[in-house]
Amino acid sequence: MYKNKIPKASVYRLAIYLRGLEKLKINKKIYVSSPEVGKFCGIDPAQVRKDLSYFGQFGEVGKGYHIKSLVTNLKKILKLHHKKWKMSLAGVGNLGAALLSYKGFENVGFIIQVAFDKDCKKIGRVFSGVKIYDFKKMKEIIRKENIRIGIIAVPAEFAQEVAEIMISSGVKSILNFAPVILNLPSKIIVSNVDLSNELLSLPYFISK
């Protein structure tokens, strides 16, 4: 079946297509072609067809992709269709607090269930509806809540240690905001969020 040899980058792009299609759906379009998806998402149409072909035949000859069906299928493939995914946040500094109040996670099926900090002024308080616990209780609480996704928003020097505790508690994938490369077992999926990536292409357009 399709579980073997699918490049990680194809899976990441499925998420990009999903976001793009959801925007197209708002415009009341029914069908869309791979060049249209490609243009909308900034990805080569041949790449779009190749990525989708790993998971099945979604296009209809002469019509293209039925947007609503493709959205449903992509959500199923990405395991986004049936439940809210619980997340655990480590670090409630400025960035952590911003993430707690960020509405975008819940819109796509994710929720920060618990948060951890070492600052005793924060421990026991509730930020944006989420209770802050002592770092020392991380292992126990993540296990009890059966949480599989961790968000790291601690300073760079603590990120590795925190990631290891998360993994030993059952976390399978990590969204890492700390500007450091984590050294973790290859079965753990790490998404590094680098806020400066988006900036790098702007001067090109300014200078034109």
Added chain:
Amino acid sequence: MYKNKIPKASVYRLAIYLRGLEKLKINKKIYVSSPEVGKFCGIDPAQVRKDLSYFGQFGEVGKGYHIKSLVTNLKKILKLHHKKWKMSLAGVGNLGAALLSYKGFENVGFIIQVAFDKDCKKIGRVFSGVKIYDFKKMKEIIRKENIRIGIIAVPAEFAQEVAEIMISSGVKSILNFAPVILNLPSKIIVSNVDLSNELLSLPYFISK
């Protein structure tokens, strides 16, 4: 010359290649092939070659790309080689404060020069070395400082208004953290940072 008909997405990918090559450089590699760049960056090798071909011939037959030269060339193409790009930040809430203390911008040649908020408890104070001004002075100060890049970290309902003021002050491109689509002239380049995008592909890997 190469200024016409280059897809925006190719320019964005140049930035991805640049980040990838800088990481490879640390490993003391001298040459790299397009399949290696592609694998490292999660992009099809044919796409890598096509993107680079818009800007010149960078590969050497039988050797691949000379990493150091390619980095220098990419920085020149992206206008990242000669100066720090000054930025203006609107909104010093949790996210804005996190961005002010974020070290990643300066590492790649960008600096937040001024910040704006409407909270009189923040106006006049200095956060992470950056002075906070009253929103009302935004137009005057952005013009005086000749700033071309704006960062929007205000709540969604104020983002459009703030973006318009920035543009009327001379800002040419915007990094938008507000979860809203800005309606701006097409000549203005907007990068929308959606913190939830990275999350969408994680459940697929967890469930495998």
